Amino acid sequence: MVLLSTYFFVHGGSYTYLGQYNWFCQPVNYGTDDAAMAVTRLGWWYLLLKLGEFLDTIFFVLTKKFSHISLLHVIHHSTVAWTVWMGVNFGAGGQNAFFPFINCFVHMVMYTYYCLAALGPEVRKHLWWKRYLTQFQMVQFVVGFLHAAVPVVYDCGFPPYFAYILMGEAVLLFFMFRNFYKKAYKGPSSRPAHKAD
Structure with a gap:
């Protein structure tokens, strides 16, 4: 997952925010030129990644590890998949490409952590x-x-209704992650910050 996230960040970024996109506001290119089609193809591959x-979640259900499934987990993965699907179907690229771009960067860091953690207790x-x-x-949700x-x-030239969808998703996920953070790291049963989880 580290490599896939890195690929989407670098390759997708080369067509968008590391390439010619305007960082402030970028309209959707509904054309069929090579750049627009490349962003659309990347969007479909990104949807498959999500x-x-x-x-x-499906594996947790099949192995009856229900304690691993949280409302945050289900809502996070389902809303992200839905908004990516909406974006790819009705407006691939443009302002819609920003959240996947920064999300891939966050996932590069996150999956690096999980990869290192999987190496065992010594690491x-x-x-x-x-x-x-x-x-x-x-921070990703605030910036998004x-x-x-x-x-x-x-x-x-970017459709405002997409902006409202993205803003709603960012608010929802921010507060869900904030609640998780409070319970995991600030609550009375949380571990001290200096110990590794």
């Missing part, structure tokens, strides 16, 4: 930064919200 991430005890992954995700809000107040 659906693949949701497979862990895991040095991984003091798990709580900061959740903070990083919350602010970026999505631009076409609502500034007409750059």
